[in-house]
Amino acid sequence: EPEVTQTPSHQVTQMGQEVILRCVPISNHLYFYWYRQILGQKVEFLVSFYNNEISEKSEIFDDQFSVERPDGSNFTLKIRSTKLEDSAMYFCASSEFAGTGLYEQYFGPGTRLTVT
Amino acid sequence: AQSVTQLDSQVPVFEEAPVELRCNYSSSVSVYLFWYVQYPNQGLQLLLKYLSGSTLVESINGFEAEFNKSQTSFHLRKPSVHISDTAEYFCAVTKGGKLIFGQGTELSVKP
Numbered sequence: 001e002p003e004v005t006q007t008p009s010h011q012v013t014q015m016g017q018e019v020i021l022r023c024v025p026i027s028n029h030l031y032f033y034w035y036r037q038i039l040g041q042k043v044e045f046l047v048s049f050y051n052n053e054i055s056e057k058s059e060i061f062d063d064q065f066s067v068e069r070p071d072g073s074n075f076t077l078k079i080r081s082t083k084l085e086d087s088a089m090y091f092c093a094s095s096e097f098a099g100t101g102l103y104e105q106y107f108g109p110g111t112r113l114t115v116t
Numbered sequence: 117a118q119s120v121t122q123l124d125s126q127v128p129v130f131e132e133a134p135v136e137l138r139c140n141y142s143s144s145v146s147v148y149l150f151w152y153v154q155y156p157n158q159g160l161q162l163l164l165k166y167l168s169g170s171t172l173v174e175s176i177n178g179f180e181a182e183f184n185k186s187q188t189s190f191h192l193r194k195p196s197v198h199i200s201d202t203a204e205y206f207c208a209v210t211k212g213g214k215l216i217f218g219q220g221t222e223l224s225v226k227p
Binding site for chain 1: 160161
């Protein structure tokens with residue numbers, strides 16, 4: 001069964017450093033998402049991406065964040081200058097379609113980012 | 117704005133007992149409702165969804181949820197739980213793309 005994969009599973013970085021979280025969505029999916037979950041809090045939407053551009057972003061997704069689909073398979077989330085409060089589990093998801101919500105979002109296992 | 121509230125952060129139950137995980141949502145428009153499950157060290161998996169039609173939806177592993185528009189609820193139930201059901205359960209709503217999640221309920225099934 002096809003699945004979304006994410007690398008690395010755990011990333012430790014120092015405050016102020018840049019990190020890139022990588023995701024490989026399911027191959028025939030067109031919509032891509034990043035969510036995050038700070039320890040003990042709810043899963044929060046960060047950004048959605050379609051046709052090589054951002055469809056929607058939350059207020060969390062400020063100028064320190066960017067997303068990219070550098071090739072036909074990877075989908076990346078970059079944090080330019082990490083802060084302590086960026087420590088969280090980051091989930092990538094993909095779906096065949098969005099809009100009506102009729103298509104399921106498939107989630108990866110997550111990358112745990114720890115900023116020290 | 118849409119929001120989701122899961123009323124219980126932790127639910128401990130004994131094996132073979134029934135369980136109900138509560139979820140309430142607020143939205144001024146019609147929404148689609150989901151339950152996701154997260155097993156330890158794994159990603160979120162869709163358990164079941166309500167889009168339209170019958171208000172009672174079922175999953176393949178014995179869970180069911182009932183959409184109640186008047187009470188704006190979408191509670192998840194299972195008549196008899198197994199040890200393997202131990203996981204975190206998330207209720208979510210969507211109206212076009214992004215999912216809005218509740219805080220999650222940790223279901224712990226004890227022998």
